[in-house]
Amino acid sequence: MTATTTNNRLNHYDILSVPSDASQQDIKRAYKERLLNIHPDKSSSSADSPPPTISHVTVNQIQEAYRILSKPESRTKYDMELLETFKKLGYTNNGDGLDAYSLDNFEFDEDHLSYHMACPRCKTHKGFDFTEDTLEEYGQERPDGEGFQVLAQCNSCSLWLKVNFDVADDYSDE
Structure with a gap:
């Protein structure tokens, strides 16, 4: 499964800018980076540095994504729900499209x-x-x-x- 949007909404993997097979350590690191990127006092954005990959996420969305993806049980449940949503939209999870x-x-x-x-x-x-x-x-x-x-x-x-x-x-x- 790859991280893609569903019904024009970002999924938790998109919000944290991590792939769906990211390790727990990668998720934790991405969570901290995303919070720092959007915090007005902590943001390292300058004219020389590139903007964050997704600038229209909120702190609440980042916290919710981390809350779900940081716990193996809730992440497994979320992945199953996401997979079902993708299937209903006609997306598949294998490389050849079927x-x-x-x-x-x-x-x-x-x-x-x-x-x-x-x-x-x-x-x-x-x-x-x-x-x-x-x-x-x-x-x-x-x-x-x-x-x-x-x-x-x-x-x-x-x-x-x-x-x-x-x-x-x-x-x-x-």
Whole structure:
């Protein structure tokens, strides 16, 4: 996960100007620096030094960001909430732009030989719905060589997912 704004609001990582994988020591150091940067009597800003990276944050925002990110439990909860917010906005956390799901996350309909799952973004029931024939026709070997994958789009919104699966060999008794 990278630090980005959500709904035009800065997240706690942005407020402290730290990456989302910053250590506790980095967060503490950034907290102190941010407070010093915005304090009118303590600010080291001059014509020769660059301005703080985000000048429109308040002391209260900095203190709240530090309060949440300085405690492992509250930081973990915050990270999960942030991740869910990003997913709802269509952002993903892997480098290629698509979240990967296992076929095991899908429900299997034996009557229609199809797989379905509610969309993680728009929550449409059966937003992702495809048959075994779709897997057979469009499935391609994964880049890591560990099974197969198919790209699927939600039936209701523009979200695309990678669906990873393995092919079971049919062994018949002769």
